[in-house]
Amino acid sequence: MIHKKIMLKDFEGVKMDEPLKKHSSYRIGGPAKYFFQLEETLDLPELAKIADNEGVKIRVIGGGTNVLFPDEGLDELVIRMNAHKIEIKDDILVAEAGAPLAVAIIRAKDAGFNCLEPLMGLPGTIGGAVFGNAGAFGKWIGDFVEKVQVFDIANDFYNMRKEDLAFGYRTSAIKKMANVPIICKVFLKLKRDAGILNDEVARASRTINQPTESSCGCFFKNPSGASCTVSKNAVLSAGKLIDEAGLKGFTVGGAKVSEMHANFIVNMGNATQKDVLAVAEHVKKTIKEKNGIDLEEEVQVIK
Numbered sequence: 001m002i003h004k005k006i007m008l009k010d011f012e013g014v015k016m017d018e019p020l021k022k023h024s025s026y027r028i029g030g031p032a033k034y035f036f037q038l039e040e041t042l043d044l045p046e047l048a049k050i051a052d053n054e055g056v057k058i059r060v061i062g063g064g065t066n067v068l069f070p071d072e073g074l075d076e077l078v079i080r081m082n083a084h085k086i087e088i089k090d091d092i093l094v095a096e097a098g099a100p101l102a103v104a105i106i107r108a109k110d111a112g113f114n115c116l117e118p119l120m121g122l123p124g125t126i127g128g129a130v131f132g133n134a135g136a137f138g139k140w141i142g143d144f145v146e147k148v149q150v151f152d153i154a155n156d157f158y159n160m161r162k163e164d165l166a167f168g169y170r171t172s173a174i175k176k177m178a179n180v181p182i183i184c185k186v187f188l189k190l191k192r193d194a195g196i197l198n199d200e201v202a203r204a205s206r207t208i209n210q211p212t213e214s215s216c217g218c219f220f221k222n223p224s225g226a227s228c229t230v231s232k233n234a235v236l237s238a239g240k241l242i243d244e245a246g247l248k249g250f251t252v253g254g255a256k257v258s259e260m261h262a263n264f265i266v267n268m269g270n271a272t273q274k275d276v277l278a279v280a281e282h283v284k285k286t287i288k289e290k291n292g293i294d295l296e297e298e299v300q301v302i303k
């Protein structure tokens with residue numbers, strides 16, 4: 001009997017030449033050769049095998065709120081993680097990686113746990129947050145992670161425990177792995193932390209302090225290693241250094257250093273990746289010359 005091999009382009013739900021600008025809050029990026037919205041993580045082994053057989057690289061995204069895609073697009077399979085079930089049992093919240101972080105925060109709050117509230121307003125999925133240890137107002141998602149379930153083609157599904165995840169400022173062991181596995185499920189240990197910043201205050205503070213134009217949030221890491229929400233005005237915040245260098249409003253093409261928050265490089269409507277990177281290069285060069293500091297990108301620049 002002859003088995004007909006399924007090709008990636010024929011896998012149900014795979015789209016061809018999907019514009020990536022639709023999947024990044026920067027609204028920048030050319031087409032992905034293959035694009036798949038993953039609703040069910042159990043589809044991963046088969047999809048990954050087909051991609052592997054065809055020699056196609058896989059890249060996973062969540063909400064696309066921290067990725068700057070190339071103008072030329074990607075000759076890859078881009079998987080947008082959309083599996084998003086959340087369950088809470090006792091003090092453990094289990095979320096599929098595509099669950100919006102905001103929904104997890106509300107579910108935890110409704111169950112009587114307020115520990116995640118300072119993270120309210122931080123856009124994106126829980127998987128994306130764990131990848132880069134997203135944080136705000138002195139709290140990090142990594143503070144609450146017990147373990148994650150990940151997938152890679154060599155090892156199938158397996159768990160990584162907190163002690164293996166090496167969370168740091170905007171980093172995790174997963175982010176540093178040569179073959180980044182796909183985060184499928186996140187297990188958080190919830191706490192009742194009376195007296196911390198509540199979700200409404202956290203969200204309101206963003207409305208007041210953050211620009212509304214398209215962006216991926218703070219472009220550079222803070223040299224001080226603190227969240228933008230904490231250290232916009234603190235010593236060694238990237239925003240303060242850029243502001244003091246007089247770079248607010250610096251523009252190349254459609255990209256500009258925000259007038260409202262100097263660590264945001266915003267897309268004024270028609271920016272390309274090249275425009276954003278030209279602004280970023282100028283900022284880095286200026287801060288190096290003026291302050292002797294090498295700013296490092298927080299946004300995941302994909303080339």
Ligand SMILES: Cc1cc2nc3c(=O)[nH]c(=O)nc-3n(C[C@H](O)[C@H](O)[C@H](O)COP(=O)(O)OP(=O)(O)OC[C@H]3O[C@@H](n4cnc5c(N)ncnc54)[C@H](O)[C@@H]3O)c2cc1C
Pocket residue numbers: 025059060061062063064065066067081097098122123124125126127128129130131132133134135136180181182183184210215216217218227228229300
């Ligand atoms: C207005 C604005 C404000 C922001 N404020 C903050 C802030 O206060 N603090 C902060 O930390 N960040 C902030 N960000 C950045 C961003 O929201 C966070 O980094 C967020 O956690 C990214 O989640 P995401 O799902 O959008 O990830 P994406 O942007 O989709 O992906 C980011 C990276 O994670 C990887 N990734 C995503 N999902 C998975 C997965 N399931 N498995 C493996 N890898 C994965 C991607 O490959 C990529 O490298 C802000 C962004 C914006 C636009």
